[in-house]
Amino acid sequence: MKKYLITSKEFYTNNSESFCSILQKQFKKHKPHYALYRDKLNKNYDKQAADFVKTCSEFENIKSFIHQNTKLAKELNATGxxxxxxxxxxxxxxxxxxxxxxxxxxTYMEVLQAQKLGADAVTYSPIFSSPGKGEPKGIDDLKKLLNICDIKVFALGGIVEKAQIDLIAKTKAYGFASIRYFQ
Structure with a gap:
């Protein structure tokens, strides 16, 4: 099962050196396959995104993703x-x-729309209870979704412990994505 690490400003700081150091430690510890730079409020977003892509490139098997900004992702040579x-x-x-x-x-409709429009994968959330993210969908709902779609699905939301990952692993999910699990 693929692991998708999502950064959080609360954990990764705005200091470039500290950010890269923390990121490297988390990559070595958790060995994610995908990583997302996500920090909607960072005034130095472009600079830190560049540090993020550079740090990802130091690890052979990590695909780097930038949040929302397609032009920046292309400029930085991110994976996606x-x-x-x-x-x-x-x-x-x-x-x-x-x-x-x-x-x-x-929603199922959003997953099927992303699939139809040619996206490579989706995150589907929240699977478990997550602060401010609404009612959790649960594992049974995830299983139903996976039976009606062909796109790669990362389970997301409220994943903070291995027991939850074990439940996801029993489905046909491509992987899981999390912020808190990787902290």
Missing amino acids: IHLTSTQFEEIESAKELGLEVIVSTH
Whole structure:
């Protein structure tokens, strides 16, 4: 099962040196296959995104993704872009730029739309209880979704312990994505 590490400003700081050091330690400890730079409020977003992509490139098996900004992802030579559920119209242009595309989804309809538009994968959330993310969907709902779609699905939301990952591993999910599990 694939692991998708998502950064958080609360954990990774705005200091470039500290950010890269913490990121390297987490990559060595958890060995994720995918990593997303996500920090909506960082005034130095472009600089830290560049540090993020550079740090990912130091690890042979980590695909780097930038949140929301397709142009920046291409400029930084990131592996891909992680789009929000309001950015479906950007899937095609991101693919034309040679970027892998992951889309945040919260309903079956969004998952199927991302699949139809050519996204490479989706995150589907929240699977477990997660602060401020609404009612958790649960493992049974995830299993039902996986029976009706062909796109790669990362389970996301409230994943903080190995027992939850073990439950996800018993489904056909491509992997899991988390912020807190990797902290």
